[in-house]
Amino acid sequence: NAGVMQNPRHLVRRRGQEARLRCSPMKGHSHVYWYRQLPEEGLKFMVYLQKENIIDESGMPKERFSAEFPKEGPSILRIQQVVRGDSAAYFCASSPSGQGTIGYTFGSGTRLTVV
Amino acid sequence: AQTVTQSQPEMSVQEAETVTLSCTYDTSESDYYLFWYKQPPSRQMILVIRQEAYKQQNATENRFSVNFQKAAKSFSLKISDSQLGDAAMYFCAYRREYGNKLVFGAGTILRVKS
Numbered sequence: 001n002a003g004v005m006q007n008p009r010h011l012v013r014r015r016g017q018e019a020r021l022r023c024s025p026m027k028g029h030s031h032v033y034w035y036r037q038l039p040e041e042g043l044k045f046m047v048y049l050q051k052e053n054i055i056d057e058s059g060m061p062k063e064r065f066s067a068e069f070p071k072e073g074p075s076i077l078r079i080q081q082v083v084r085g086d087s088a089a090y091f092c093a094s095s096p097s098g099q100g101t102i103g104y105t106f107g108s109g110t111r112l113t114v115v
Numbered sequence: 116a117q118t119v120t121q122s123q124p125e126m127s128v129q130e131a132e133t134v135t136l137s138c139t140y141d142t143s144e145s146d147y148y149l150f151w152y153k154q155p156p157s158r159q160m161i162l163v164i165r166q167e168a169y170k171q172q173n174a175t176e177n178r179f180s181v182n183f184q185k186a187a188k189s190f191s192l193k194i195s196d197s198q199l200g201d202a203a204m205y206f207c208a209y210r211r212e213y214g215n216k217l218v219f220g221a222g223t224i225l226r227v228k229s
Contacts (some may be wrong), residue, residue: 033215042206042222043217043219045218059216108158109158
């Protein structure tokens with residue numbers, strides 16, 4: 001029973017390139033959450049998605065960042081025209097249901113380095 | 116907006132001893148959940164323990180227990196009989212009862228000395 005799978009584990013991008021981070025939720029989980037962890041900081045919520053719907057994107061930067069969770073396939077966090085300040089660890093979590101659910105399961109994160 | 120504060124950037128404990136990590140939070144809600152997560156160097160976020168605000172009894176999971184003081188908005192984690200494998204970053208987190216996102220503190224690095 002695989003947990004939340006994130007890939008790649010490490011990603012290096014030059015300034016101006018695009019970064020695509022993937023998250024496959026646990027089997028049976030239809031709710032996905034993305035968090036960002038800047039160096040020396042705690043995780044900060046970015047976006048909450050259900051299949052084909054963005055439910056809460058209050059933590060997403062207004063420009064360059066987007067997320068999707070299609071009917072088939074993993075959830076994707078996309079960062080266009082990356083800048084050095086985007087360097088961080090990006091975590092995905094999943095749950096079987098949304099509001100009211102207690103349990104999240106986190107993936108191991110993708111560390112993005114922008115050079 | 117809810118905030119979570121961990122005032123100890125770093126703590127050390129001798130193996131087999133007990134250590135307490137502090138966490139305070141600010142909220143106007145009456146029902147919510149509190150969590151402690153462990154993040155070892157592997158970066159995996161591991162749930163250590165959780166507490167429902169409506170429960171007066173402090174949660175316990177083996178060597179891990181919490182001291183939940185609702186009126187003081189305090190939620191400390193006690194680790195008994197510390198082991199080398201406990202060395203990690205520990206995060207305190209808050210979630211509204213019907214919310215969908217966690218609010219994390221900045222974390223406390225725990226070092227365990229042999």
